[in-house]
Amino acid sequence: MQVGGRRLLKIAGALLQPRHYYAGLNMLRVYDHPVDAFGRYLFGSGKYPSTIVVNTASGRLHINAYSVHDVLTINEIFCRRDYKATASDEVVVDFGSNIGISAAYFLSQSSSSRLYLFEPLEFNIERLRNNLRPFEGRFELQAVAVGLSDGEVQFGWEDSGRYGGVGMQTGKYVTVTCIDSNKALASVLATHGHIDILKIDIETLERQVTERIPPYIAEKIDKIYVEYRFSSNPLKQTHSLTQYGPIAQFLNKRGRVSLQH
Numbered sequence: 001m002q003v004g005g006r007r008l009l010k011i012a013g014a015l016l017q018p019r020h021y022y023a024g025l026n027m028l029r030v031y032d033h034p035v036d037a038f039g040r041y042l043f044g045s046g047k048y049p050s051t052i053v054v055n056t057a058s059g060r061l062h063i064n065a066y067s068v069h070d071v072l073t074i075n076e077i078f079c080r081r082d083y084k085a086t087a088s089d090e091v092v093v094d095f096g097s098n099i100g101i102s103a104a105y106f107l108s109q110s111s112s113s114r115l116y117l118f119e120p121l122e123f124n125i126e127r128l129r130n131n132l133r134p135f136e137g138r139f140e141l142q143a144v145a146v147g148l149s150d151g152e153v154q155f156g157w158e159d160s161g162r163y164g165g166v167g168m169q170t171g172k173y174v175t176v177t178c179i180d181s182n183k184a185l186a187s188v189l190a191t192h193g194h195i196d197i198l199k200i201d202i203e204t205l206e207r208q209v210t211e212r213i214p215p216y217i218a219e220k221i222d223k224i225y226v227e228y229r230f231s232s233n234p235l236k237q238t239h240s241l242t243q244y245g246p247i248a249q250f251l252n253k254r255g256r257v258s259l260q261h
Contacts, residue, residue, distance in 0.1 A: 019245050023080035030054050030078050040071045054078050056108035057087065063104060063131055070099065077105045082247045083225045085109045088256075089196040093188055094118065095146045095181065095209070096201040100128035106197065107135040115139040116188050118146045120155055120176035145178040146202055146209065153178040168204050181209045185217050194220050194257040201227040210234055210248075222257045224250035 031037035032053035039045040040052075049066045052074055065071050076082045083102060085092070087110045097103055097119040107113055117139055119125055125143055132139060145155055147166050155176045156168030166178060188195055198221050200206050206228040213221075218238040226248040233241040239250035 019080055023075060026079040026081070027075065030056075032060065037071070037075075040068060041075050044068045046071075056105070058108045058111060061104060061108055061134070063101060064099075064127065066099070066127065070101065073098070073101045077102050080245075082244065083197070083199050085197055089223075090114060091188065091192045091195050092116070092197045092199070093185065093195055094199045095184075096199075096203070097124075097128055097141070098201075099124050100131035102199060102201070103128070103139060104131055104135070106199075107132070107138060113138065114192075116184075117141045118144055118179070118184065120145040120178075121174070142179065142184075143177075145176050146181045146184060146200075147178040147205055148180065148208060148212065149178070150180050150183070151178055152176070166202070166205055182212065182214065182217060185213070185221075189217065189220055194222070196222045196257070198224045200225070207234075219252070219254070220257055222252050224248075226250070 027037055028034050032055065036046065037052065049064055052063045052065050052071065054061050054063060054074065063074060065074065083105065085106050089106070090110055090113045092106045092113060093116045094103055094106070095118050097117040103115055103117055106115055115138065117128070119128060119141065120143060125141070128141070145153060145166055147153060152175055153166045154173050155166055156170035156173050158170045158172060185195065185198070200209055202209065206226050207230070210224070210226050210228070211234040213235065215237050218235050224235070224239065227246055228248055229243060229246060230241060230248050233239070235241070235250050239252055242249045242251070
């Protein structure tokens with residue numbers, strides 16, 4: 001049995017995790033209409049598409065949600081703070097930008113932040129551009145998947161658009177251009193000399209992309225957030241690892257990376 005798109009067993013397990021109580025308290029502050037937000041999040045109520053209004057460091061922000069899956073994402077990012085950012089995080093790389101919810105969060109934390117986004121699905125890109133309209137000119141979007149090498153790849157996707165990845169078995173597939181993850185990082189570093197936040201949520205390849213980051217690149221990244229449960233730290237030479245629910249949080253051992261503009 002499911003409630004709000006989640007299995008009852010998963011909901012019962014969530015009651016034992018402090019991070020969900022933290023998110024619940026934040027919902028009262030973050031959402032313009034918290035009662036409606038609680039109903040959508042807990043019970044899957046409401047019609048879609050719908051505009052969800054959240055309060056951010058830079059003011060009220062309107063986010064277009066197209067399903068309850070998008071509401072779950074909004075809650076994870078804006079209320080549970082899975083990818084916590086501050087005003088000092090100005091250079092952000094987002095592998096797997098989906099419809100722009102994580103990007104909207106990062107952009108709302110600092111008026112001077114610059115984002116580099118990677119998303120291959122055309123219908124997600126259209127929605128992303130709508131959600132990021134208030135931040136036009138502050139992000140660069142590449143309509144590509146991120147993987148282990150350059151080339152054309154089979155990308156699995158499903159109707160909500162929330163889940164999709166290279167080689168993911170969904171029953172629906174599209175051929176997309178893929179870019180080598182390390183080349184993408186090296187390109188940003190060539191411009192800025194450092195990266196404040198790297199977010200990796202690309203379904204199926206999170207572990208491989210994280211493990212292959214060489215130390216000379218990793219040492220120039222302050223924080224790395226990966227949607228994957230690691231049994232050991234693949235970046236132990238440069239970063240400490242904390243597992244926050246489904247999110248692996250890597251923090252540079254040297255503290256904040258010195259800015260090299």
